[in-house]
Amino acid sequence: MKTFDLSRADTVVIKVGSSLVTNGGHGVDAAALHNWAMQIAELKSRGIDVVFVSSGAIAEGIKRLGWAARPKALNELQAAAAVGQMGLAQAYEMAFAPLGIQTAQVLLTHEDLSNRTRYLNARSTLRTLLEKGVVPIINENDTVTIDEIKLGDNDTLGALVTNLIEADALIILTDQQGLYDSDPRQNPQAQLIAQIAANHPGLEAMAGGAGSSVGTGGMYTKVMAAKRAALSGAATYIASGHAEQILLRLLGGEAVGTLFTPDETRINARKQWLMGQIQLSGSLVVDEGAAQALQRRHSSLLPIGCVAVNGRFVRGALVAVHNGNGEEIARGLVNYSSQEVAKLLRQPSHQIEHLLGYVAEDELIHRDNMVLRPQTNTL
Ligand SMILES: Nc1ncnc2c1ncn2[C@@H]1O[C@H](COP(=O)(O)OP(=O)(O)O)[C@@H](O)[C@H]1O
Numbered sequence: 001m002k003t004f005d006l007s008r009a010d011t012v013v014i015k016v017g018s019s020l021v022t023n024g025g026h027g028v029d030a031a032a033l034h035n036w037a038m039q040i041a042e043l044k045s046r047g048i049d050v051v052f053v054s055s056g057a058i059a060e061g062i063k064r065l066g067w068a069a070r071p072k073a074l075n076e077l078q079a080a081a082a083v084g085q086m087g088l089a090q091a092y093e094m095a096f097a098p099l100g101i102q103t104a105q106v107l108l109t110h111e112d113l114s115n116r117t118r119y120l121n122a123r124s125t126l127r128t129l130l131e132k133g134v135v136p137i138i139n140e141n142d143t144v145t146i147d148e149i150k151l152g153d154n155d156t157l158g159a160l161v162t163n164l165i166e167a168d169a170l171i172i173l174t175d176q177q178g179l180y181d182s183d184p185r186q187n188p189q190a191q192l193i194a195q196i197a198a199n200h201p202g203l204e205a206m207a208g209g210a211g212s213s214v215g216t217g218g219m220y221t222k223v224m225a226a227k228r229a230a231l232s233g234a235a236t237y238i239a240s241g242h243a244e245q246i247l248l249r250l251l252g253g254e255a256v257g258t259l260f261t262p263d264e265t266r267i268n269a270r271k272q273w274l275m276g277q278i279q280l281s282g283s284l285v286v287d288e289g290a291a292q293a294l295q296r297r298h299s300s301l302l303p304i305g306c307v308a309v310n311g312r313f314v315r316g317a318l319v320a321v322h323n324g325n326g327e328e329i330a331r332g333l334v335n336y337s338s339q340e341v342a343k344l345l346r347q348p349s350h351q352i353e354h355l356l357g358y359v360a361e362d363e364l365i366h367r368d369n370m371v372l373r374p375q376t377n378t379l
């Protein structure tokens, strides 16, 4: 299996979960933050750029507000995030400032990463911060996100940021040693996996949900994050945030925790952005011939191979492409609205002008605006 040498990394994204940051929901763990900050100072002195993705706003907010349990209502969770984020930002500043390192609070939403202009803007802001030697501390902007489109877990956010800045690796620190072949809280015999391919088909089956009352995604969102990070060629490490000098050991090339290796193929930044989209506006169903043309020859999708359209969308929307079995084989930016596509089904491209009165493009989705779903890789 391919090995990955983290001691050669230039840029890493480090994600820490709520249970670590807030000491299991008991309030920001200043000692843990200080410890990570010391290690990051050492990494920076070696020329390694670090972006931190930190959870914990909601857990910290719940504690500050004196609530006994995590609320269910979105507005209460958002209020808790607003209160708790103050504590997080302050705690990170206090941990890094004595080491002469400036921090920056960056709160992102799904829209910041799905809108191309905002995505490019977020990328250049992060690059600028890194150039200036600042450590960005990123969280989802929970207070303003709408339920349906929130990322919801910071494992996904960590992977999207890894893709965004094309980091060499994503390091996910959590309350377990790494990925086990089954949930160690349920199965005491579970075995730690040292290394696995990020596109291994059995990954999802091993990973269960959140183990603590403060964490959200559990292992499932972490293995999905590893798959997503691999799209930009990044390795992912899951390791214990409680282990001593964990960051220095990992970045020193030591094998600790679980390493998810990316495969050889790395897709370009524009296509990564396409793959990173969480929300689809609709889908196109294609016949067998079109499915093969897309998958084997990487062709554009022409109207003649499209047999059905689902959902309502405008020109330029992101849609899935399904084969006749209902499997998603690709996704891409469509050149016509859903009403227009409905008129173009099974039609040769030279009929477009006659059917619509104008021609935007000959194809429904151009190959440059389409990304094929890896065959063994489910995102
Ligand atoms: N296969 C597995 N290997 C390791 N941990 C697992 C596995 N399946 C489920 N888990 C659970 O996932 C939890 C970590 O996820 P989570 O609670 O969301 O943490 P975090 O706050 O760090 O994101 C672990 O405490 C563990 O109980």
Ligand SMILES: N[C@@H](CCC(=O)OP(=O)(O)O)C(=O)O
Pocket (backbone or CB within 6 Å): 016, 017, 018, 019, 054, 055, 056, 057, 058, 059, 081, 139, 140, 142, 152, 153, 154, 155, 214, 215, 216, 217, 218
């Ligand atoms: N944005 C949320 C983080 C949600 C989340 O992913 O938590 P976790 O599973 O602990 O990493 C917060 O700051 O509370």
